[in-house]
Amino acid sequence: MSASLAISLDAMGGDNAPEMVVRGADIARRRFPQCRFLFFGDEAKVRPLLDSLPELKKVSTLRHTVSVVTMDDKPSQALRSGRGSSMRLSIDAVHNGEADAIVSAGNTGALMAMAKFVLKTMPGIDRPAIASFFPTLRSESVMLDLGANVQCDADNLVQFAVMGNVFARTVLGVREPTVGLLNVGSEELKGHDAVKVAHGILRQATGLPGKFIGFVEGDDITRGTVDVIVTDGFTGNVALKSIEGAVKLYSHFLRQTFKSSWMAGLGYLLARPAMNALRARVDPRRYNGAIFMGLNGVCVKSHGGTDAFGFANAIGVAVDMLTNGTIEKMRQDFATMTASTGPQAAAL
Amino acid sequence: MSASLAISLDAMGGDNAPEMVVRGADIARRRFPQCRFLFFGDEAKVRPLLDSLPELKKVSTLRHTVSVVTMDDKPSQALRSGRGSSMRLSIDAVHNGEADAIVSAGNTGALMAMAKFVLKTMPGIDRPAIASFFPTLRSESVMLDLGANVQCDADNLVQFAVMGNVFARTVLGVREPTVGLLNVGSEELKGHDAVKVAHGILRQATGLPGKFIGFVEGDDITRGTVDVIVTDGFTGNVALKSIEGAVKLYSHFLRQTFKSSWMAGLGYLLARPAMNALRARVDPRRYNGAIFMGLNGVCVKSHGGTDAFGFANAIGVAVDMLTNGTIEKMRQDFATMTASTGPQAAAL
Known part of the structure; x- marks a missing residue:
């Protein structure tokens, strides 16, 4: 029991x-x-x-x-x-x-x-972050920060990488999560100082579980290129909401499409059970429950406009974190990180 | 002729x-x-x-x-x-x-x-920006910067607002475009200094064509809340690519949906002409052609991986800008802006 x-x-x-x-x-x-x-x-x-x-x-x-x-x-x-x-x-x-x-x-x-x-914030963590997971082409990924810190330095980003890694292992069940730093596409414009320095630290970090694969771009978020997307709270918030908006736009276009002719309408009737399954799959209530990561305790924020089904899922996120010992594992990882990369980060 | x-x-x-x-x-x-x-x-x-x-x-x-x-x-x-x-x-x-x-x-x-x-950069403009337009729930909107400047100050953002405004008037054909500054959602975390100061300048600016409506969020991009979305090149690049990724994810889910049962497959066959129209509507080639805004001349960047159809659309963007006198109107607006908000901006 x-x-x-x-x-x-x-x-x-x-x-x-x-x-x-x-x-x-x-x-x-x-x-x-x-x-x-x-x-x-x-x-x-x-x-x-x-x-x-x-x-x-x-x-x-x-x-x-x-x-x-x-x-x-x-x-x-x-x-x-x-x-x-x-x-x-x-x-x-x-x-x-x-x-x-x-x-x-x-x-x-x-x-x-x-x-x-x-x-209070966990030892080794300067700032807590807001994290959330979402569906991808591959499975599910977690992204952080989604708005707690509009400006982040390299150390914050490195800490987010470790936090996200723990979440992916304990809640998403990925044994060795891949981690990517969100950046802009063009090779020649590879981001601002915070991402460049964080990249250097994560590249050299040893003893951390998971695998840092380097920079990723906006379209990698839903592609599922990595299990953990690390970014500052400004970019993360805009990216997540941009994705939500794009899904709404596509759904709207799709509804118009099925209404555009009687043949399309009949097609919709036949495909309806499958379309309902699709709707359930991209239902934001399924992914309700943003995690306040880096605190001494499990704190989950449900969307304010959700319903009972969505709120139950937010409770589910808290239950998953408790059942899988996310907080304890995070504490251990930060102890390891402080020992292995702390001085390194400080030296940069 | x-x-x-x-x-x-x-x-x-x-x-x-x-x-x-x-x-x-x-x-x-x-x-x-x-x-x-x-x-x-x-x-x-x-x-x-x-x-x-x-x-x-x-x-x-x-x-x-x-x-x-x-x-x-x-x-x-x-x-x-x-x-x-x-x-x-x-x-x-x-x-x-x-x-x-x-x-x-x-x-x-x-x-x-x-x-x-x-x-060379046009008088009154500190940095050129990359702009692109895309479909929304309402019609089409333009967003800039999409990656030319990974860090932007308030003056850059204000200049982008004016450039985007000119583009919306001359190419999208909007008489009095609405302009929004991209920011994070939470009331209490209303962005970093650059967006706050730019907000103040644009709020007070007089004599500019178009209407500044204040802050907008990531989901407003595809909602079409405003005609012009203004942001720094880091955020804009991530947002646009996040949207592209989300559209790909949804398309993928949709394909799986139609393959999930024979009824759904039959439904697809009936809806196919309409689905092809939908595909054409979200076809990225239709929106190919990013504009280098703020230069003394029309320069359009086509996506590198596009085909002849997409490249023709990029040429079309250049033709539209030439036909509608975008560069001349931008020059006029910057002359007006320097007269009306220049000293104000400098005073902030």
Whole structure:
């Protein structure tokens, strides 16, 4: 029998909270019977939802909270005045040892600021990063940073490479992940200083698990050229959203195509079951759950606009990280890295 | 009758040169009867191709060149030792007034270095940018820079906004183009200094045609939220390639979908004419032709791996810019901008 895992949930975060959070937890409960849930939220709103789901209620605890961090709150503001918020108290639960992981669909910046403040950054890591995995031509890859750090130096990028590597091994199940640094195409314009220096450090690094294959370009992201794409938070955020936009554009064109003639319409009817499978395959809810990597604890950010199915997947990411010991392995790898590349990096 | 336009062609640039270049010119000849072509390349290779296309030959001139800039040549190296190359001499033809525009499918970095050296940057512009247009949910938009400048300051971005605006008006035919600055999503992490300062300048600028709508995100690129997307060359290059990669991924999934059952296969057969139209719609060859914006002359870079159809489209971009007076309008706008925002920008 699996060990019991306690998942702390910010019941008030997200566009459709708390209902989406509670129903998402109920889906997760069926998938992960080893989980218990600790809800932080407005009792008047959350209690009736739990009452309507007796199986979930059996494995849940509810803590009443009085305030909510809104989507418009600045991180500094949330940090100062959000001590009694559902977001803050759900993070505190991980720090206190009451919970093993925290999942929230609330304000990203506030969640990162609070998680950093409460859980602290892991030794050897200067800045946490936001990571996410997505489908590729080959299988699945992980990319980081997706927006926590709009400017990154070479050391940050090197640390992201190690973090992504651990994630690919523990959650994606790749034994020896390949790692690539995102850069521009033209040979002659090979990027700015941060990527060049990071390239040099990773090229020389020894004793790290996985394989650094050098620079990759934008189209390598979905090609699955590497298991781990490393980049700064500005570029990573733009790249991921560009891909999401392109998928929407293609889907839109495809819908128009099937409507363009009666033959095409009939073709769609015949292909519909297969097309539904395709839709499920590129469904962003399947890949919901961005990981705040580099903290002393598992913190997963769900998309704010997702539904119960998507939120359950974000809980699934947290469960996978806990089950596979991602945090412990990351701690070990950073100890190794500090020993092997730390002085090297410093010397560059 | 249209005025005659002379197009200078680097016959030796591109994976399938010179055949792709000559056949591309022949397609362009039929579309643009006002064009004459000036080929620069190895006579032994180009002459037989022209001989096989008598209609093209009638409107063409061939200049023998002895050397070729390769894809591996560094820009500085090409600039030093490439004086007799097909690329360099085809650019010189624009500077000499023999040709109105130059199109090459050769090495991007070398082409930019040579074009900058020979044609010089337009007054008021610090750095030229690479621009390209692409389909969106709404119509078509243009994005720049796509890789000429991996690091950009606020002034560069402001200049790109003006250049993109001129392109949208003259080539895309938008009377009052909307302009957006590419940034990351999270409210609290609103980008680095360059985008913030550029935002301030563009927000206050008066007397510029078009409308600055502020920050946009990665998914706004293909959504068509604005006519002109402004960004640094690193981000722009990654974003455009990420979109290309996503389209390939979706196409691949779609092929697998149609093969997944006999019903889906039959559906595909019925929808095939419509699917072919969709394929044509997202065909990258349709959008081939990146513009080197900000130079005293029209210089268009074709994708190196394209075919004759794609190369003809790159010639089409040059023809559109010439026909619509893009360079002259850009010169006027920069004169206006220097008068209206120049001192403002300097004061920030």
